[in-house]
Amino acid sequence: MVEDSADADGTADAAPDIEVVYEDADLLVVDKPAGLVTHPAPGHEGPTLAGALRGRAAGGPDPDRAGIVHRLDRDTSGLLVVTKTEEAHAALLAALRAREVRREYLALVSGLVETESGTIDAPIGRDRSRRTVVSTRSDRPRQAVTQFEVIERLPATTLLRVRLETGRTHQIRAHLAAIGHPVCGDPQYGGRACGRELGLERQFLHAEKLMFSHPRTGEIVVCESKPPVDLRRALDAARREPVSGGPDGD
Numbered sequence: 001m002v003e004d005s006a007d008a009d010g011t012a013d014a015a016p017d018i019e020v021v022y023e024d025a026d027l028l029v030v031d032k033p034a035g036l037v038t039h040p041a042p043g044h045e046g047p048t049l050a051g052a053l054r055g056r057a058a059g060g061p062d063p064d065r066a067g068i069v070h071r072l073d074r075d076t077s078g079l080l081v082v083t084k085t086e087e088a089h090a091a092l093l094a095a096l097r098a099r100e101v102r103r104e105y106l107a108l109v110s111g112l113v114e115t116e117s118g119t120i121d122a123p124i125g126r127d128r129s130r131r132t133v134v135s136t137r138s139d140r141p142r143q144a145v146t147q148f149e150v151i152e153r154l155p156a157t158t159l160l161r162v163r164l165e166t167g168r169t170h171q172i173r174a175h176l177a178a179i180g181h182p183v184c185g186d187p188q189y190g191g192r193a194c195g196r197e198l199g200l201e202r203q204f205l206h207a208e209k210l211m212f213s214h215p216r217t218g219e220i221v222v223c224e225s226k227p228p229v230d231l232r233r234a235l236d237a238a239r240r241e242p243v244s245g246g247p248d249g250d
Contacts, residue, residue, distance in 0.1 A: 059089025078207025
């Protein structure tokens with residue numbers, strides 16, 4: 001576990017303990033809990049993962065984001081790799097840009113996904129009318145590619161394994177909403193009603209697997225994370241639901 005770090009004035013960062021899944025001299029892989037912001041951002045004054053790792057992570061030009069090479073949304077749980085050196089940071093950032101880091105997620109979505117697998121290749125950017133979300137209706141879209149496969153079809157929902165090829169803000173959430181299957185519990189992208197029925201207080205999205213070549217040794221690092229209790233309970237509830245009459249109307 002990573003304990004809360006102390007700021008320069010002696011006050012502790014209020015971030016929860018962070019589970020470390022893998023660690024060596026170059027990097028660590030952590031299991032971020034839902035509700036924790038990855039790094040400081042405008043308008044956010046609470047605890048962050050970067051703050052909890054202060055003094056332990058390093059790399060990159062921004063000291064407030066030391067060691068951070070990719071991020072998870074606040075209410076998405078799961079695996080993140082964080083670097084300890086400038087060399088590891090540069091190498092992993094390059095690997096991400098070259099799509100050489102494999103990131104897999106579990107997502108429970110509203111409705112029944114008919115195809116066994118698929119690729120969503122749709123540029124996204126800040127939505128023209130709703131500035132707090134991203135969508136395909138953008139004046140400045142950027143390439144975004146998401147792959148998915150069905151794990152289990154439930155009475156009213158579908159459990160997917162999702163893999164990112166690119167890593168845009170809200171990419172999985174926006175892409176799944178764009179094909180008519182918003183992530184359950186996601187109030188920004190149409191999954192509020194589905195989540196409410198399952199007792200969810202956040203989106204059902206969990207970064208379950210991370211695989212990459214070690215930046216110094218070249219060895220393959222594979223880390224996995226089980227869904228936390230709230231998602232397991234929601235999945236149990238989804239299996240007991242009556243048959244759906246159609247997709248979420250939220």
